[in-house]
Amino acid sequence: MTVYKSEVIHSGLSRDHYSGFYILSTFGLFFFLIALKLKESYRKNLMLIVFSGTACLYGIEIAISTVFLKVSDPSYNFSLTALKNKSGYDFRSEREFYDDMLDVDKNIVP
Numbered sequence: 078m079t080v081y082k083s084e085v086i087h088s089g090l091s092r093d094h095y096s097g098f099y100i101l102s103t104f105g106l107f108f109f110l111i112a113l114k115l116k117e118s119y120r121k122n123l124m125l126i127v128f129s130g131t132a133c134l135y136g137i138e139i140a141i142s143t144v145f146l147k148v149s150d151p152s153y154n155f156s157l158t159a160l161k162n163k164s165g166y167d168f169r170s171e172r173e174f175y176d177d178m179l180d181v182d183k184n185i186v187p
Contacts, residue, residue, distance in 0.1 A: 080099075
């Protein structure tokens with residue numbers, strides 16, 4: 078997926094951005110190939126440690142992002158307020174917009 082996104086979607090222009098993902102993927106591939114050569118008991122313990130560690134890291138990331146990166150950030154509220162104060166801001170919901178456009182064109186799809 079990373080190769081597709083880097084090479085096809087971004088035409089290779091973001092290759093430097095994705096180089097860390099290439100290295101991580103290569104390391105993971107070699108790690109799991111080596112793990113296949115271990116005894117069954119070692120392999121189970123190793124996979125348990127790796128997957129538990131990954132789940133813990135994702136849990137910590139979610140906890141940090143919910144505690145420190147709140148939507149009530151003043152800069153976020155300011156930009157949203159400034160956007161709503163501009164003339165021409167559409168206050169309709171997506172459903173209301175769709176219903177209005179459906180009156181104009183019956184072939185519109187959500």
